[in-house]
Amino acid sequence: MKKIILCLSAITLIAFTSCKDDATKKIEEANVTAAALRDADATKFPKLEFNETEYDFGDIPKGTPVSTVFTYKNTGNAPLVITDIKSTCGCTVPEDWSREPLAPGKTGKFTVTYNASGPNKITKTITVSANTESGSEMVKITANVIDPNTK
Template identity: 50%
Template sequence: MKKGFLMLAAVAAIAFTSCKEEKAADKVNEENVADVAERDANAEGTAKMSFEEEMHDFGTINEGDVVEHTFKFTNTGDAPLVITNAKGSCGCTVPSWPKEPIAPGATGEMLVKFNSRNKPNNQMKTVRITTNTEAGQEMIKIKAFVTPSADGGQAQAATSHEGHDHN
């Protein structure tokens, strides 16, 4: 009985200590920070992210529309540009970006999708970009006037629109 209790206690102790709660996002962010710090230390020069436009206006769209825009940029610095993260100001704004370093003089694209479901009226959203530039963060913005729908955008939420007639 005593051996059984000790065995159960040992198994419980191992189970509780081995299941350390660590959020995946924390681990990824720590790894990204370490990667950027290492690249910065090894790089000579500075990366610089220059966008063709830092703001895009979708104009008037209907509530429930999902729209997207591609922001084009150039590395105008003299070191490879590394983007480690990009995050929209809310869950309705989702960016995607190149995972490979962008060489000096080379161009890249960042796609930003905006879901207008339950987002009536004037909308202004930002995307914060974590990079190895001197500032460490860059920002782009999107805006739209979302025409409210009677059903709160439920009818069109399942469809995605890449282009819109702004009539």
């Protein structure tokens, strides 16, 4: 009896699955074209190119804030969106960047202020998060902080 029920179940399953419509007939050509265009655009990225990737303040006195401006250009073929700019510590503050999309060929800028709190040679990295292919780019600042009270 179990064999009969199992055979009938198998035959019923085969009958139901073989009666389905051909799924390829349900594909609309407009959707295929739209998907191909979307996939082609997915390979287009903005490219963030800096005028300089490292700025040296030289010798600066301890406790004196100094600033520089990093200028960048979108050399890619899609709008560039900078989502965040962070530094490696609180003594380095990036500010004044546009959160609006930057068209290909256009330029932008942001300011980095460093508060020289400790003596010696420093290097600070600033990470720019954007919709580029790599997702982030880096610039650096360096300085030689001199303590005027040290002889």
